[in-house]
Amino acid sequence: MSTSKPFPVPDPTASYWHSENDTFVHTRTTNDLPSETDVLIVGAGYAGAASAYWLYKQCHTCPLKVLMLEARTVCSGATGRNGGHLKPDYYREYLKFERLYGQKGAADIGNFEHEHISEIKNVVEDLQIDCDLVLTRACNVHLTEGAVDGCIKAMDALKNNPYSNVLDDIQILEGNNARVVSQFPKSPLALTFTAGHLWPYKFVKGLLQFCLERGLNLQTNTCVDYIETLGDGSYLIRTARGNVKTKKVILATNAYTSAIAPEFDDKIVPVKGTCSHIKFTADNKYTPYLNYTYGICRDFSEHEYLINRSDGSIVVGGAKPFYLKDKESWYKNVDDASLFKADIERWYSTFMQDNFSSWKGTKTEVDYLWTGILGYSVDALPWVGEMPNQKNKYVLAGFHGHGMPRVFLSAKAISEMILRGVAVEDTGLPQPFILTEDRLKQTRNNILQETGYHKYQTKL
Template sequence: MEFEAKQIDAMSKLVSEENIECDWTVTRACDAYIEPEIAAEAKASYEQRCADGGNVSDIHEIPPDDYISVTRVKNVLYGVTFTGASIHPYKLVHHLLNKCVEKGMNLQTNTCVSSATRLPSGEWSIVTSRGTLKASKVIFATNAYTADIVPVLNDKIVPIPGTVCRIIPSINYMLSPLEMTYSIRSNGHNFDYMIPRQIGDRSIILGGAKRTYMYNRKIFYNNCDDSMEFINETSKMYLEEFMPKHFHNWGNDQNGCKQMWTGILGFTSDLLPFVGELPDQSNGYVIAGFNGQGMPRILLCARALVDLVLGRIDKIEELIPEPYIITKNRLETKENYLLDRIATQSDLTHTS
């Protein structure tokens, strides 16, 4: 938690120093729990953290009498807020890429990599759609697609489709806009996330709806098709009905979803990212598999990996949580918590 919290200060500093126009907004984030079992688990977890002496100075429990007034979410059974942020990631990446190109980086777009092989010399051979090249060191920052070119990560990092929509606020919420980011948490491991934009039309970016398709392994697991506007009709209806269903006094406005799209997330078998040098494949480095939680993790993970690649540090665990580090043990374990979650969701779907 503390590592993720550090990302906000690091990103604020980066955006300020580089003068990046990317809609960076520091605000409060709200976790709202709307089903009894997970609400009880969340409260118990917070109380245990307090008992263990953990830092909870930025985690504010919402008083039960204030659930609706603070969260504006119906049927909240438990809620907390903490410092959060939102950003326009494309604008951020576009700015940084432009700066790197200005400094001499050779950026090759529309160039598919089909394989990467470590040679006996210690160099790497990279086969692309436009020819083969050699490199002394390679960083695989290919997230969901990493296993296609790093076979040792097969079944360790898998592509998972996600679906997102843009919603125009109702009249009531135009007059009194949402200011926090949200995670609306329901049964099992399901949650839906929201980023109310604080500029322009103040549209709301809503993503999730995994409960509508996670139980279907063929759709959910190892699927890199992002050509769909939405995953299925059920997920489309879920997102269209979400705001009036869950937000107090939304009203009868029919604006609804203006856009829907899908994207591919890199999920891992143990639900933690892989960062560091590939075991037994020196000079090959990975930063991938962020399980849909890249924004509060990637920046400082990337900085740590660059320090390792450039020899500024000897051990990456000095800078990132040890469970993130790619190890032989993580690669060899047969456990797959992601498949377990799919099985659990299937049970929940067929018993609810």
């Protein structure tokens, strides 16, 4: 399914992260929309919730009217459909980033991601958010000659970067050490580094509850159809429930950004992916537990990711070989109301036993299988900042399936720009994240190439 404008579709597939049927997802603070607001946030996922959090956290001297409009229900987009990983990505794209942005630019990205671990730990503890946050280690296993070679080259380059703060956190395991520590017998090389995992919806809910107590007006099932620029420089936000005038607007819309900001057509592309929840059947004699979260790297484009939850169940996503060759099924596709046609459920039903030594002999089943729409950026980096020549319209989107260690502090930067007039260059954002006119004009779309789509076309 492909649409001319990528608006969210109704009735998405059931994600494990929404399995508790929490009625908070339907929140409407008031019966009707206000006619005016100071700041309007489009989107009630991680980016929208983090934006509201930082606005209220940092606004000490003035009452602030903030309205949040969500097309569907709270956290029903990519955040509520991801793998639950809080995992900085130290090295997998390092060589490309160093080539494009130099040693400092590449290091700034890695350092920024690493900061998210302590920042999210602190806010979860400060607000006492019950979101199953666990700080642990990530273990990336590399299964092919190409994956191993790419990892070694990236690490060699990273070791020579004087600006990087993350190298001391990385452990390299080779040969038998890699296989024993990772519990992945097929891996000749593994890397471990600090990471975490959590229940994404509950984290977003906790941020929003903090904001609601301070005056946030949250309106779900209220799709923004169009944004009109008025003569006084303010914006008129048009919805089927009425229109709202706002001084400032934040587009926390990820994959759906180009639906209301056409400048991002072919800059932020909707990409459909899939994820699952695996549980033990009742007749298991024991419950193995993995000490790490995982990235399973067969090559750069073909990998899976998983977390081991405290009850022993697994959330795992990926499965690209099952659908990547069918471009129409995933590229520029916003249909998360349907599954892929391939039998991905069967693949995941024995995935753990087929890959991990400690899971041999166990019996599992897939009780949740869902799809979600990722906002792939054409240069693999988010777009953060004020729209060129559109004052007070801010964008926080295009997180390329890697938002958990990038969104929170990017939202802080937007808040500083709005509340204190700080220039985007002075917010601490990595320079490559910054939304500029030149970046919009010059960036070219390499998504099909970098996802490995052409590899499947060659096979055909």
